[in-house]
């Protein structure tokens with residue numbers, strides 16, 4: 001299957017100024033990242049705060065130009081597209097942000113936010129048919145009856161309802177990909193599942209591919225149940241593969257640490273659960289990342305080589321992992337408990 005989106009050796013670095021006279025620091029937000037997304041695929045991108053998830057979302061949606069490397073959409077370098085092709089790509093690849101309040105204009109009602117894209121992209125011929133289409137869209141994302149929501153302003157909606165309006169706006173122009181950056185982290189826990197189910201339904205019914213970005217392994221596993229997971233640490237992909245293979249074989253110590261930290265509601269399982277003891281709880285300073293494997297200062301099994309050589313991604317037990325000592329992970333057993341949870 002041809003990929004819709006491909007990132008090849010993509011690096012992004014930012015210059016951070018230090019005061020008026022300080023020497024500026026360079027932050028490597030992404031380092032040599034390779035990533036692919038097939039049509040209708042669901043990929044969950046997981047990692048701690050600051051690992052580069054949002055930067056990757058911005059690169060995929062064409063909002064951030066990489067410092068080096070290539071971003072392709074349908075096989076073409078997105079930074080060499082004609083104006084018409086670039087507009088088509090921006091229409092096909094939509095970004096859904098964590099903060100639905102910031103994503104919607106507070107001065108515009110739902111219909112005022114949703115009608116203009118339909119007219120601009122010739123999806124509706126006139127205002128009346130655009131309005132009918134908006135009602136249809138609102139109902140398809142679970143805001144029923146749609147008419148009741150047309151005149152509402154963002155502050156009159158709950159967090160979950162605002163995220164549904166954002167999804168309605170994203171799907172209104174018939175995208176091929178939605179990049180959802182922490183879409184449920186600001187939504188009440190009780191409503192999160194319904195938003196995740198809605199995204200799964202849009203994936204199945206409309207064939208929209210999703211990149212679901214999160215720091216929460218449970219929701220990542222839920223939404224990418226039949227898809228892939230990509231685990232990032234300090235700007236690099238450390239393990240990637242089919243969700244089931246990856247969780248059955250968390251060969252990277254960072255993924256094992258993440259899994260061991262997932263709370264399990266059953267106290268019986270919780271008591272038996274093996275915690276991975278990291279050597280340090282602090283994330284390294286991204287302006288001065290560790291040499292070799294950037295996880296080595298925290299890794300419980302690191303050896304001298306880890307401080308010297310950057311590990312390449314290699315195939316092991318069905319997934320790709322970047323760790324010199326990944327074979328150690330094949331002895332891991334905590335995941336059995338996690339998968340039952």
Ligand SMILES: Nc1ncnc2c1ncn2[C@@H]1O[C@H](COP(=O)(O)OP(=O)(O)OP(=O)(O)O)[C@@H](O)[C@H]1O
Nearest residue numbers: 014016027029048049050051052053054055056286
């Ligand atoms: N515009 C910018 N200028 C300077 N540094 C930046 C900029 N954007 C991101 N960074 C830095 O790049 C690194 C990756 O940031 P990014 O926002 O992509 O991470 P993240 O995984 O999405 O984190 P979070 O979950 O907190 O949003 C961080 O160290 C961040 O401080």
